[in-house]
Amino acid sequence: MITKIAWRNVWRSKTRSAVVILAVAIGVWALSFVLSFSNGITYTYISNAIRDQLSHLQLHHPQFPEDKNSKFFLENTTEKLAQIQQMPEVEAVTARVIATGMVSSARTARGVQIVGVNPETEMKVTHFEKNIVEGEYFQADRKNQVLISQRVADKLKVKLRSRIVLTFQNLDGEITAAAFRVAGLFNTGNMLTDDVQVFVQAEDLKRNLLSLSAQPDSTAADLLQSQDISQEIAIFLKDAKTVSEVKSKLKSAFPETLVEDYWELSPDIELYETQINTSNTIVIVIFMLALIFGIINTMLMAVLERYKELGMLMAIGMNKGRIFSMIVLETMFLGSVAAPLGLGLGFLTVFLLQDVGIDLSAFARGLERFGISTTIFPVLDAGLYLRIAIAVFITTLLASLYPAKKAVKLQPVEALHKI
Amino acid sequence: MSVIEAKNLTKVYNPDTVPVNALQGVDLTIEKGEFTAIVGPSGSGKTTLLNIIGGLDRPSDGVIRVDGEEIANLTDNQLIDFRQKKIGFVFQSYNLIPVLTVAENTEFVMLLQKRPKAERDKRVAELLESVGLSEKKNVRPSQLSGGQQQRVAVARALAPKPAFILADEPTANLDSASASNLLDIMEKLNREEGITFVFSTHDSRVIDRAKRVVTLVDGKIGTDVVQH
Numbered sequence: 285m286i287t288k289i290a291w292r293n294v295w296r297s298k299t300r301s302a303v304v305i306l307a308v309a310i311g312v313w314a315l316s317f318v319l320s321f322s323n324g325i326t327y328t329y330i331s332n333a334i335r336d337q338l339s340h341l342q343l344h345h346p347q348f349p350e351d352k353n354s355k356f357f358l359e360n361t362t363e364k365l366a367q368i369q370q371m372p373e374v375e376a377v378t379a380r381v382i383a384t385g386m387v388s389s390a391r392t393a394r395g396v397q398i399v400g401v402n403p404e405t406e407m408k409v410t411h412f413e414k415n416i417v418e419g420e421y422f423q424a425d426r427k428n429q430v431l432i433s434q435r436v437a438d439k440l441k442v443k444l445r446s447r448i449v450l451t452f453q454n455l456d457g458e459i460t461a462a463a464f465r466v467a468g469l470f471n472t473g474n475m476l477t478d479d480v481q482v483f484v485q486a487e488d489l490k491r492n493l494l495s496l497s498a499q500p501d502s503t504a505a506d507l508l509q510s511q512d513i514s515q516e517i518a519i520f521l522k523d524a525k526t527v528s529e530v531k532s533k534l535k536s537a538f539p540e541t542l543v544e545d546y547w548e549l550s551p552d553i554e555l556y557e558t559q560i561n562t563s564n565t566i567v568i569v570i571f572m573l574a575l576i577f578g579i580i581n582t583m584l585m586a587v588l589e590r591y592k593e594l595g596m597l598m599a600i601g602m603n604k605g606r607i608f609s610m611i612v613l614e615t616m617f618l619g620s621v622a623a624p625l626g627l628g629l630g631f632l633t634v635f636l637l638q639d640v641g642i643d644l645s646a647f648a649r650g651l652e653r654f655g656i657s658t659t660i661f662p663v664l665d666a667g668l669y670l671r672i673a674i675a676v677f678i679t680t681l682l683a684s685l686y687p688a689k690k691a692v693k694l695q696p697v698e699a700l701h702k703i
Numbered sequence: 704m705s706v707i708e709a710k711n712l713t714k715v716y717n718p719d720t721v722p723v724n725a726l727q728g729v730d731l732t733i734e735k736g737e738f739t740a741i742v743g744p745s746g747s748g749k750t751t752l753l754n755i756i757g758g759l760d761r762p763s764d765g766v767i768r769v770d771g772e773e774i775a776n777l778t779d780n781q782l783i784d785f786r787q788k789k790i791g792f793v794f795q796s797y798n799l800i801p802v803l804t805v806a807e808n809t810e811f812v813m814l815l816q817k818r819p820k821a822e823r824d825k826r827v828a829e830l831l832e833s834v835g836l837s838e839k840k841n842v843r844p845s846q847l848s849g850g851q852q853q854r855v856a857v858a859r860a861l862a863p864k865p866a867f868i869l870a871d872e873p874t875a876n877l878d879s880a881s882a883s884n885l886l887d888i889m890e891k892l893n894r895e896e897g898i899t900f901v902f903s904t905h906d907s908r909v910i911d912r913a914k915r916v917v918t919l920v921d922g923k924i925g926t927d928v929v930q931h
Binding site (some may be wrong): 292 | 780784786814860
């Protein structure tokens with residue numbers, strides 16, 4: 285009966301209830317949208333980083349990540365690739381030859397990481413070819429092609445088909461240089477990548493390293509000759525959830541190799557996600573505070589307006605506990621009507637925008653500097669909706685306490701005087 | 704056993720600032736089956752006495768027993784329970800619960816007492832029959848006339864079978880026909896079922912029908928007359 289009265293009381297003052305429900309619903313809608321948007325930024329950032337750069341897992345020589353020196357390479361690459369490709373969780377795998385060096389044009393030079401890729405398998409792992417904005421991706425029949433970013437091209441003052449020189453250290457520590465022709469210009473949307481990486485074909489890099497090797501009889505040179513080494517193996521999985529599982533399989537399959545997942549490869553992802561979570565929590569708390577005062581105001585009005593009626597209920601035998609519960613329930617009902625409405629609106633908005641995305645390029649070019657695309661795709665996340673629903677529940681519960689306390693402090697005799 | 708027994712009731716408002724002696728040693732006994740009106744001009748202490756009898760206020764001194772139980776020292780929640788079981792209230796402005804139907808209003812106190820549904824349904828049907836509102840059981844109070852609402856209030860007050868009905872100016876807002884109809888019903892309940900009614904009133908229509916009229920003057924009982 286208390287529940288029935290509380291529910292009907294909500295609809296006694298339809299306009300007032302509608303206003304507060306609408307206010308809460310709009311708040312919930314805005315909150316769910318803002319959080320989906322910020323989730324979208326995080327998700328875009330992480331998935332871009334995985335798709336374009338990190339992959340889910342990478343294999344290195346244990347000392348490579350620290351020194352980035354080409355001499356810390358992985359052996360038997362072909363065999364490793366075949367073994368990895370056979371794993372059911374793996375979508376694509378590719379090997380890279382990496383050297384740290386310098387790219388120079390006739391005008392200027394800058395330090396870069398030279399990444400030698402297998403054009404075919406690289407496409408499957410990073411889809412790098414989609415980043416080409418001018419020129420072409422690697423042509424199989426041409427040698428010594430290089431892909432550089434538009435930014436690097438601008439800085440080097442070179443154009444498509446210009447010749448540039450890559451200088452790097454070979455495996456024996458000798459400085460060596462080779463001329464490459466700019467086959468394409470790329471733009472990954474991530475300035476950090478664009479500024480520091482140039483891409484060549486793995487075979488070219490290896491051949492150049494080999495031809496310039498000072499010690500033909502050294503072990504390193506032999507291995508290069510066999511063309512079965514790489515500095516990095518990148519693995520893209522069918523499902524990101526299987527990362528840990530595949531990681532431990534790889535660890536036991538290649539015990540001498542360093543196996544890292546994208547969290548370990550890029551600790552800034554974790555930092556970024558933590559910061560987004562913190563800011564989300566702050567937004568939720570601010571929202572709750574605004575909501576609490578709005579609801580308290582409405583419910584207090586409802587209680588004061590019904591002073592006489594509440595006094596009568598106490599007079600005829602409704603105890604304080606029941607009065608308290610009734611006011612709490614009324615408030616909770618307001619929240620429980622408003623929250624699904626707001627969440628539904630939020631869901632609809634995000635659902636409509638999740639494929640189209642929100643183009644922020646007019647406002648936030650700087651985002652690219654941090655590896656975030658200027659088009660944000662809001663992300664629907666059940667966990668997020670649950671968090672908002674819980675936040676609304678807690679907020680309405682807290683907001684109901686003061687009006688409910690006010691109601692039970694009432695003395696029925698005062699109500700009788702007013703009759 | 705008396706339904707209401709008040710001995711030397713005193714009530715002083717603002718004892719520490721400007722004391723107002725609302726009741727000054729009132730002795731009053733009301734027996735089961737009475738149909739009594741407490742009358743008196745404004746400021747006579749009528750409302751104060753009614754509040755104390757109804758367990759809505761506490762005396763400054765004296766003893767108040769309702770249905771044999773001393774109620775002055777009960778806690779707020781005990782008093783609420785006590786009122787729920789022993790006293791049926793009828794207020795001047797009906798004070799029905801606007802969001803409940805006639806039947807639900809009538810049933811309300813029994814629900815608070817967690818009486819079984821079958822018993823509640825039977826009692827509601829009986830009561831609405833006796834106040835002539837069986838056909839209106841599913842409508843909300845706002846769809847009823849003042850007289851009809853007050854009859855629902857009487858049915859609600861009677862539902863838990865209280866020791867007595869305390870009616871505060873029950874006819875004040877009613878036209879003559881409605882007031883007369885309401886008093887007819889109350890008289891019938893009093894006569895046929897022995898229900899005790901205590902009125903606080905100015906209304907001559909009530910005073911004329913009361914079997915006993917207690918007049919308060921300046922916080923004391925002036926006259927106490929049994930009418931026939």
